[in-house]
Amino acid sequence: MQAHCWSTSVLPTLIRPYMRFQRECSGAHQAEEQSWFVCKCGSQHHSLEVVCVHMEHVEDITLDICKCRPALVQLVQCGFFPCSLVHPTLAVSLDMLEFIAKLFLHIAPNERGWAATLVKYLKAHRYHFMTADSFHHHFANALAHYQQLVRLVNAEVEKLVDCL
Template sequence: VEDLQMRICACSPAAVQLMQFGAFPCAPILPSLAVDLRVLEFARNLFLQVAPNNTAFSTTLERCLGGMGFQLQHQNSLRRRFGNCLLWYIHLRSEFKAHYGKLVEAARIEHLGLPESPPADERTPLPTPPRAATPEDNRATSPSPAERGRTSTTPPPSPRQHGRKRRREETPPVVPSPFPEPPPRTRACEYLRRRCPACFGNLKRDPAML
């Protein structure tokens, strides 16, 4: 634990200076706590193996610091501030990986001459879902008493006709798929190539691989 005093300005905020020292602040403006990046990376990997429990981790760390003679000013202050550091560190790390992953994938597509996926506005539009029947529709489709009297003289359908009608009604209507057709792929997706480059990193499918 170390107390650090800094001079901050608009061109050099506290968060940037702390990151240069290898620490992650708990707030972008006037942070009161900064955690070493190695400690945050350790906590991130630990919570990948066990259930995330920021309270237990912070309480253990606070007791260890108290045993070494470091006393915090407020109770549970480390838990809240350390939780903020860990949350935004994981978010920043994910954004970093996603940004550079897109740059690498774009350079790979340009180098290999692979077709890019069509934009979202050029894909097949989703069909409009059917509208549910309303009470007004039911009243509009129900016949009037005079019409019911005229139709009451109609002879009932024969069993053969009734059977044909039921067979036609039992056939379910063909509903189009709401999802557009996926673009053709000539190689495995980026996730599979990243997980196992030896199996999915080839430009073409190897017939020897099952």
């Protein structure tokens, strides 16, 4: 049920933020200075603490969530992919997910081994946040949905090219 929700409701809303992030990071487009976003939706705001995992470190970020600025979109705009659909508290960098997706094209995919290694690496650098099994579950979820998002983006680009 949750996988269906990801593919039909969530991932399509992340296509444009992901494409924008990729364009701004490509070097072909100079990153524009981010102006402060002024919310006009009138909905209640709340804060969400998210642990964001990079290849070499972990950072905690706080998101200001409302109807017009959902957590999932903000995370993708910041270069992270959420590990859960509702109130994500863990996100993995898009760069790491892309690296791992490419790595798994050349070696036997071993998400559990990768997750266990990353947990040990982060523990060695004084960051303890969960067991290897728990991280593996979150990581595998993020990787699978990230790869699905990339396929959706590629299909969207194909449609645009076909229209030319």
